Amino acid sequence: MRVVLQRVSEASVMIDGKVKSSIEKGFLILVGIEAEDTQEDIEWLCRKIINMRIFGNEDDKMNLSLKDIDGEALIISQFTLHASTKKGNRPSFINAAKPDLAIPLYEAFIKEFEKQFEKEVGTGEFGADMKVNLLNDGPVTIIIDSKNRD
Known part of the structure; x- marks a missing residue:
C-alpha cells in the first residue's frame, strides 16, 4: 500500500460538481492499493501517518503530529500511485x-484511520471522477510505502 501524504491548509474533493468532503488544516492522503496489501499494512500506515511529526511547533520546527494540532484528514483512493x-x-x-479487492481495503483503511485517530475523516468515492483541490502547506509532501518498512 502506498500513500502520498500532503500537509495542507485546506483541501476538498468534488464529485459531479458537488463538494463531497472538505477539511481545514491537516492531511490530504492519497491511497494506492496493491493486491498483496493486508490489514497489517493498513494498521501500520495509519499509525505512521497519524504520528508523523511534520507540523510546525512554536519554534517553527516540524515536531507536531496530526493529533497534536487537532488537524483533519481527507482520504482519497488513487490507483495511479502504482x-x-x-x-x-x-x-x-x-x-x-x-x-x-481494493474497495474493501480502501474502506478498511478509512475505518482503521478513524479508529486510531479517534475522529471522523473526509473521503472521496472509490472509482469516481473526482476533482481534488488543495492548498499544500510548505509545501510538504511525503510518500510512504508499507512494503518499505525496514
Whole structure:
C-alpha cells in the first residue's frame, strides 16, 4: 500500500460538481492499493501517518503530529500511485488491486484511520471522477510505502 501524504491548509474533493468532503488544516492522503496489501499494512500506515511529526511547533520546527494540532484528514483512493512507467509512454496499472479487492481495503483503511485517530475523516468515492483541490502547506509532501518498512 502506498500513500502520498500532503500537509495542507485546506483541501476538498468534488464529485459531479458537488463538494463531497472538505477539511481545514491537516492531511490530504492519497491511497494506492496493491493486491498483496493486508490489514497489517493498513494498521501500520495509519499509525505512521497519524504520528508523523511534520507540523510546525512554536519554534517553527516540524515536531507536531496530526493529533497534536487537532488537524483533519481527507482520504482519497488513487490507483495511479502504482503506475509502472518502465516501458513506453503509456503507464501500466497492472500492480494496482482490482476493485473487488481494493474497495474493501480502501474502506478498511478509512475505518482503521478513524479508529486510531479517534475522529471522523473526509473521503472521496472509490472509482469516481473526482476533482481534488488543495492548498499544500510548505509545501510538504511525503510518500510512504508499507512494503518499505525496514
